[in-house]
Amino acid sequence: MTSVDTRQTSSIVPLQEAVIKALTALQVMSEQLRTKLADHYTCLTDEQIQTFFAEGLLKLEEYEQDLLFAPQFTVKAEQRIAFASPFALNVYSKKDVEAAALAIEALKLQVTFRLASGLELKVPLTAVIAERFMKSLHLHKPLSDSLRSFIERDIPEKFRAHVALALRDDIFQFEKYQRLFIELAHRLSAKAVWTTSQIDFVTNVIKTYTPQTLEDLAEKLERLIQSCQEDMATAETRSYHHPQILGSNMGSSHDHHEAQAVKDNYSQIIKNAQVLKLLLQ
Amino acid sequence: MMNATNESNTQKFPAWYDGVRAKEVLDAYNNGGGSSLAADEFVAKSILPASTGASRDFSYIAPELPQLNSENCVGCMDCVTNCPDTAILGKVVMPNTLEEALAGIQDEEYKAHIRQQFSETRKYYTAFQKKHEKDPENNPEGGMFGIFIDPTKCKGCGECVAVCGDHDALKMVKKTPDNLPQYLSDFGFYRSLPASPLTHINAKDKRDIMLKPAAIRQYAGGAGSCMGCGEASVLRQVFAMTHEKVGDRYGIVASTGCNTVYGSTYPYNPYAAPWTNSLFENGPADAMGIRAFWDQQGQEDWVVWNIGGDGAMLDIGLNALSRLLASGMNVKVLILDTQVYSNTGGQQSTASYTAQESKMGAHGTSKGGKSEKRKEIAQIALMHPNTYVAQTIGPLTTHFYKVVERALAYNGPAVISVYTTCQPEHGVADDMAAIQARNAMKSRAFPLMIYDPEAGATLAQRISLEGNPAPNRDWVIEKDADGNDQEYNFLSWARTEGRFRKHFDKDGNPNSQTILNAMQDRLENWRLIQQLAGVSNEDFMKSIATPV
Numbered sequence: 001m002t003s004v005d006t007r008q009t010s011s012i013v014p015l016q017e018a019v020i021k022a023l024t025a026l027q028v029m030s031e032q033l034r035t036k037l038a039d040h041y042t043c044l045t046d047e048q049i050q051t052f053f054a055e056g057l058l059k060l061e062e063y064e065q066d067l068l069f070a071p072q073f074t075v076k077a078e079q080r081i082a083f084a085s086p087f088a089l090n091v092y093s094k095k096d097v098e099a100a101a102l103a104i105e106a107l108k109l110q111v112t113f114r115l116a117s118g119l120e121l122k123v124p125l126t127a128v129i130a131e132r133f134m135k136s137l138h139l140h141k142p143l144s145d146s147l148r149s150f151i152e153r154d155i156p157e158k159f160r161a162h163v164a165l166a167l168r169d170d171i172f173q174f175e176k177y178q179r180l181f182i183e184l185a186h187r188l189s190a191k192a193v194w195t196t197s198q199i200d201f202v203t204n205v206i207k208t209y210t211p212q213t214l215e216d217l218a219e220k221l222e223r224l225i226q227s228c229q230e231d232m233a234t235a236e237t238r239s240y241h242h243p244q245i246l247g248s249n250m251g252s253s254h255d256h257h258e259a260q261a262v263k264d265n266y267s268q269i270i271k272n273a274q275v276l277k278l279l280l281q
Numbered sequence: 282m283m284n285a286t287n288e289s290n291t292q293k294f295p296a297w298y299d300g301v302r303a304k305e306v307l308d309a310y311n312n313g314g315g316s317s318l319a320a321d322e323f324v325a326k327s328i329l330p331a332s333t334g335a336s337r338d339f340s341y342i343a344p345e346l347p348q349l350n351s352e353n354c355v356g357c358m359d360c361v362t363n364c365p366d367t368a369i370l371g372k373v374v375m376p377n378t379l380e381e382a383l384a385g386i387q388d389e390e391y392k393a394h395i396r397q398q399f400s401e402t403r404k405y406y407t408a409f410q411k412k413h414e415k416d417p418e419n420n421p422e423g424g425m426f427g428i429f430i431d432p433t434k435c436k437g438c439g440e441c442v443a444v445c446g447d448h449d450a451l452k453m454v455k456k457t458p459d460n461l462p463q464y465l466s467d468f469g470f471y472r473s474l475p476a477s478p479l480t481h482i483n484a485k486d487k488r489d490i491m492l493k494p495a496a497i498r499q500y501a502g503g504a505g506s507c508m509g510c511g512e513a514s515v516l517r518q519v520f521a522m523t524h525e526k527v528g529d530r531y532g533i534v535a536s537t538g539c540n541t542v543y544g545s546t547y548p549y550n551p552y553a554a555p556w557t558n559s560l561f562e563n564g565p566a567d568a569m570g571i572r573a574f575w576d577q578q579g580q581e582d583w584v585v586w587n588i589g590g591d592g593a594m595l596d597i598g599l600n601a602l603s604r605l606l607a608s609g610m611n612v613k614v615l616i617l618d619t620q621v622y623s624n625t626g627g628q629q630s631t632a633s634y635t636a637q638e639s640k641m642g643a644h645g646t647s648k649g650g651k652s653e654k655r656k657e658i659a660q661i662a663l664m665h666p667n668t669y670v671a672q673t674i675g676p677l678t679t680h681f682y683k684v685v686e687r688a689l690a691y692n693g694p695a696v697i698s699v700y701t702t703c704q705p706e707h708g709v710a711d712d713m714a715a716i717q718a719r720n721a722m723k724s725r726a727f728p729l730m731i732y733d734p735e736a737g738a739t740l741a742q743r744i745s746l747e748g749n750p751a752p753n754r755d756w757v758i759e760k761d762a763d764g765n766d767q768e769y770n771f772l773s774w775a776r777t778e779g780r781f782r783k784h785f786d787k788d789g790n791p792n793s794q795t796i797l798n799a800m801q802d803r804l805e806n807w808r809l810i811q812q813l814a815g816v817s818n819e820d821f822m823k824s825i826a827t828p829v
Contacts, residue, residue: 032446035677035719038748039678039680040679042748044747044749044750044751044752045752045753062403062408063403063407063408066355066402066403066404067355067356067357070355070357070447071446071447071448074353074449076449077449114760116757116758116759116760117758117760118760118764128403136352136449138352141352170393170397173393174390204454208348208454208455208460209457209460210463220459223457223458224455227455227456227457227458228455269455
């Protein structure tokens with residue numbers, strides 16, 4: 001059963017202005033965009049990119065622009081909190097966002113890219129780019145009245161925006177998961193153990209393992225801990241994905257480095273799970 | 282109103298195929314009871330039925346599984362294309378078809394969850410919907426796009442997350458007994474849907490081939506390759522494109538190597554096409570025999586692929602490969618170049634780089650890894666008469682598919698040498714196949730090159746270096762955070778791989794002459810192919826103009 005967002009939508013003008021400011025600021029061209037330009041449009045040199053931006057871009061369909069520019073203009077999880085905090089409790093519809101993107105395009109602004117060589121190139125700030133940026137903020141995802149009231153009333157001010165953004169996830173359209181989060185949040189408040197890491201952990205655990213009750217959550221946390229412990233025990237004998245090995249890590253063996261990365265990651269999961277388990281007792 | 286058309290999902294077995302026995306064998310192996318089975322005709326003849334890898338259950342392997350944030354997905358298909366295990370698949374489904382399928386789900390929460398796996402991407406939804414609204418008679422409506430994980434195939438390498446990159450549409454989550462069942466259910470839903478409509482498969486974007494069930498089936502997964510294996514994703518792409526061009530009219534001769542070990546572990550066969558294994562040294566001879574027989578039978582339009590690693594093709598089987606190329610026979614050769622004998626424990630091959638540490642190329646007090654220079658098979662191959670040659674990497678899908686299409690169309694021998702990341706032997710993480718291949722290319726360790734005998738009258742016209750960054754420079758020059766020029770050279774890439782780690786100090790500075798020799802070797806190789814391609818290198822021109 002979902003709860004419906006009944007509030008009037010917020011004025012999108014302040015968000016629109018913030019988006020314009022972010023998108024008209026200098027953009028360092030990402031490696032992924034550079035790779036896409038090389039792979040799909042044979043733009044291997046700065047001159048070729050310059051020509052493509054001036055001539056080729058105009059010939060692209062909107063979906064092709066989206067495929068090309070989406071990686072550059074997706075707001076990453078870590079940047080999302082910083083950017084979207086002032087708007088975290090606002091209500092915007094998908095239509096509001098799409099209209100705002102069109103309004104931004106109508107201003108005929110430009111995005112400036114700085115390439116690895118230092119060359120700066122401009123492209124039109126299109127609705128495709130603006131919409132990608134705005135939708136990746138997920139502010140158009142509903143936040144129910146009850147959740148909003150709860151956040152404003154019961155969440156420490158320092159964490160309100162973070163919680164409001166985390167609760168935009170689709171899973172929290174269900175009242176039972178809202179209730180579960182609220183119950184956990186009350187227990188976190190009572191023990192004064194709020195951290196952003198813990199907020200993310202709680203919302204991710206609910207999304208990934210969909211506990212039906214607090215008792216069910218306790219059991220699932222136990223199995224999560226066990227699963228992490230089992231993989232940590234065999235980490236030295238198997239490989240895992242982890243961030244790229246850098247030169248500074250060359251002193252240690254690769255396998256050991258990988259195993260340590262696994263252990264560090266899973267240790268943090270276990271730590272967060274144990275904190276949560278204590279709250280459930 | 283124009284309707285979307287579907288490709289059939291059904292597959293017929295040939296009359297000789299004993300499906301009951303095959304199921305009995307697969308069930309026994311999946312449940313650990315393979316050793317108690319009686320011998321059968323397949324074993325007696327060393328035959329593995331096609332595509333049995335599809336039945337292999339690897340769900341006990343992955344420590345983590347990918348989780349989709351469909352809101353951020355643009356439908357680029359990079360994750361699907363680069364998966365080595367056919368474990369992540371895309372689907373376009375028409376909205377009414379999706380609603381009909383969802384109507385069969387009673388649990389409202391699960392229904393919502395499934396709905397969230399789909400999104401209205403610009404590529405498959407908005408682009409079509411806009412045209413449909415203008416002219417419904419001639420344009421189908423927009424399709425919903427979803428990504429689904431097959432947890433029985435996913436090994437948890439995280440390659441899909443790495444190539445998704447800044448799209449931020451995928452992340453890895455810990456697999457536990459609590460979320461695994463949902464992945465299985467979700468994938469069951471994916472399988473219950475009709476095939477993606479042909480109308481929505483983008484002919485301009487080759488990555489969309491992987492939306493076709495027949496293309497996906499060419500390499501069904503269930504192979505015993507390592508997590509994130511760079512070879513397996515290349516094999517998937519090659520045979521998907523081959524099927525796209527010639528349908529089922531192709532066969533594979535595999536020279537012994539990793540590909541034959543993970544690709545033929547009884548009773549699991551990932552291939553849909555006829556496949557045979559020959560030893561390291563005689564795959565090309567075997568392929569020539571099949572070519573000759575098919576030609577004799579009037580099957581000149583059938584494609585023969587000979588696949589092998591650098592050990593088979595550059596070392597043990599080079600004579601046979603050279604004989605094949607000299608014959609002018611229409612055989613396509615795919616070299617999976619891991620620069621090491623990955624299969625037998627990581628011995629040095631002639632494709633290994635100078636300074637690379639490997640077995641028989643150990644790094645010690647008297648020797649710092651391999652001291653010889655790397656052999657360049659592409660240059661050797663192109664000196665054979667009328668041979669199409671390409672050197673490429675899998676994750677550059679446009680370049681990669683372009684050379685595969687051209688090799689298939691070329692009426693004569695064709696060699697495609699592909700850099701393939703080997704995680705255990707290169708000393709890189711499981712999700713790094715695409716990133717390390719791109720960086721190897723960028724660092725000039727493995728430049729892209731195409732030699733097309735029909736592309737012009739001169740060598741320079743026939744050789745293309747299209748796809749390499751800064752093609753007229755020695756190295757790629759970038760600005761660092763402070764705006765200073767920063768060279769991306771062989772060392773920049775080598776220091777990110779464990780196989781070269783002993784040549785760098787703890788700060789990443791080179792500490793041996795051997796690694797500097799390796800860099801010089803790569804520079805000389807790059808300059809050589811620039812000269813062959815008629816590309817003027819401004820750095821080289823400056824260096825020879827400067828009085829000593």
